[in-house]
Amino acid sequence: MAATNWLQRAANAVRAFRDSDHPGISLARDILWVVAVVGGIALLLYLFAGTWPAVVTIESESMVPHMNVGDLVFVVDENRFGGLVTWAEGQMIGYSSFGDYGDVIVYRPNGADSVHPIIHRAMIYLDTEGVIESGLGAYYDEPHGGYITKGDNNPYTDQPNLMISGIGVIEPVKEEWVVGKALAAVPLIGYLPLHLPEFAAVVILIIIIHDLILARREEKEV
Numbered sequence: 001m002a003a004t005n006w007l008q009r010a011a012n013a014v015r016a017f018r019d020s021d022h023p024g025i026s027l028a029r030d031i032l033w034v035v036a037v038v039g040g041i042a043l044l045l046y047l048f049a050g051t052w053p054a055v056v057t058i059e060s061e062s063m064v065p066h067m068n069v070g071d072l073v074f075v076v077d078e079n080r081f082g083g084l085v086t087w088a089e090g091q092m093i094g095y096s097s098f099g100d101y102g103d104v105i106v107y108r109p110n111g112a113d114s115v116h117p118i119i120h121r122a123m124i125y126l127d128t129e130g131v132i133e134s135g136l137g138a139y140y141d142e143p144h145g146g147y148i149t150k151g152d153n154n155p156y157t158d159q160p161n162l163m164i165s166g167i168g169v170i171e172p173v174k175e176e177w178v179v180g181k182a183l184a185a186v187p188l189i190g191y192l193p194l195h196l197p198e199f200a201a202v203v204i205l206i207i208i209i210h211d212l213i214l215a216r217r218e219e220k221e222v
Helices: 002-019 023-049 087-093 196-221
Strands: 055-057 072-076 104-107 118-126 131-133 139-141 146-150 178-186
Touching: 023 072, 023 196, 087 118, 104 146
Parallel strands: none
Antiparallel strands: 055 072, 072 178, 104 118, 104 178, 118 146, 131 139
């Protein structure tokens, strides 16, 4: 009986929230609707891609001309739609993506979550630790195996030529550091995630103005 009463009170509260004409409640309903739509889209993207984030924004020119600043890139699990193919493997089997051989991957540098993931092409895969020649004409001992990556617009591979503050020299990318592989890119749309706070503020402002206009119209009709 107590459970039934609780359900009835909850249903009444939801009904009152849904049917209320109070401006504050109306605004809350609109914001919840926006959140529900965004959350639903995010869930569908995750189910399709099998990884998260399912979209990333290009923020540098390291992949020009195949990816440009502001492009929105859809990312899927590295084994979705076929296994991950490196540049070296792509040359042998004739597989290419985004204007060159092999797959473009999104990875967390040295496995760190404190910096943005990097989106570069997977060039080769080192099975074990070894020695690799850098673009600076020197040789470095790599601590473990993994993917050697490179931006299409960069003269040298990331390993061991790229260093990130607080992370150090970028190591070969372990499989568990790979977020996914790039599937497709949409030009310019990526500027939206880069300015998400501003966009959210504009949407909320439009909702408030819309509700105020409706409230004034209803007052005039009364």
